[in-house]
Amino acid sequence: RIVYVNGEYLPEDQARVSVFDRGFLFADGVYEVTSVIDGKLVDFPGHAARLERSLAELDMPSPMTSGELLAIHRELVARNDVTEGMVYLQITRGAPADRDFVFPDPAETPQTVVLFTQSKGLVDSPAAQTGLKVISIPDIRWGRRDIKTVQLLYPSVGKMMARRAGADDAWMVEDGFVTEGTSNNAYIVKDGRIITRQLGNEILHGITRAAVLAFAREAQMQVEERPFTIEEAQAADEAFITSASTFVMPVVSVDGVALGDGKPGPVARRLREIYIEQSR
Ligand code: PDD
Incomplete structure (x- = not known):
């Protein structure tokens, strides 16, 4: 399976996230799950809008536009031949140098953006x-x-x-x-x-x-x-x-x-x- 991590499309066993990632240490991250039917994303604009709201409520910047996010969703669906299933998206506050309860400065600590797909029969459940x-x-x-x-x-x-x-x-x-x-x-x-x-x-x-x-x-x-x-x-x-x-x-x-x-x-x-x- 090909996954997306911080700008790169990689085989899942080559994808890497830091052990200092705040998603891992503090559950300091947000996510979305968008379903795929017949190879098409279901209600992507709704998920993108909720993601923006989740980020804003936690004082996290948006790492990219919803148009860019949509392009990554589509690219992963295509690369992994997903006809039915879902796309998982996670954005965390990134990986500062040290573990600290205080939020890092976003200018110094880029967020971690991860997306992957899961193929699964959803319609004929x-x-x-x-x-x-x-x-x-x-x-x-x-x-x-x-x-x-x-x-x-x-x-x-x-x-x-x-x-x-x-x-x-x-x-x-x-x-x-x-x-x-x-x-x-x-x-x-x-x-x-x-x-x-x-x-x-x-x-x-x-x-x-x-x-x-x-x-x-x-x-x-x-x-x-x-x-x-x-x-x-x-x-x-x-x-x-x-x-x-x-x-x-x-x-x-x-x-x-x-x-x-x-x-x-x-x-x-x-x-x-x-x-x-x-x-x-
Ligand atoms: N869960 N309530 C909770 C607590 C949820 O985790 C979810 C979604 C929903 C339904 O939201 P939506 O219709 O936007 O999927 C309600 C996703 C699917 C998950 O965690 O896998």
Whole structure:
């Protein structure tokens, strides 16, 4: 596989990042995951805009324009023959000479920019047929989840808690309400209404979320942006998650309680179809 590191396209085993990189030592970096369908990037402008916002919120300069970033995305997709999968992009505050909690001067420490691709079947996912089982776990992440940082230890631990409990993923709960999934936004459907938490610092502003809610509204579906509880989810007709790597994925049980008939629901299936069709 060919990866991109700081201006160079290299075979993955020749790519190098410093041990002093602040992404490695402090999780001082931001990232984006853009999906690829039929060799084309899905919603690149949305991801580029969120990246700009994440960088600005952390006082990091933009290392290049979104046009330049787009060109690198396309080049990697072409060089690695990706027809379906994703492009991962990470920008960190770079590698100063010494480990120091104080941010280095950006003029003296260039940022580290890394991109790589992962080929993976996303459209014909078996999980879309069966649906996911989720468990609830407390949300103990930091308070700026709207910034897409590479601090992913707790989401990773949460996914493992789900796996050990015989489930697929975890929904995180704060002050009695679901925030989001470990790497996705969370939704329930009750009496035809789609309910998902409103935007704020408590969740990542999903690019897939924005697209799916727009498609739902265009299709005359009712959308309520407000918090919901695990009890409300367990009493819902259906549920689903969204992310760049799963698109729309049905959820069929919450903490062991089956939703509806325990199969993927019609709203989730329809939104998945619409999303994939519109992304082609
Ligand atoms: N995760 N919430 C969290 C905590 C996420 O990590 C993600 C994405 C989302 C959905 O955002 P989007 O629709 O823009 O992908 C919501 C990516 C896919 C990841 O970490 O792999």
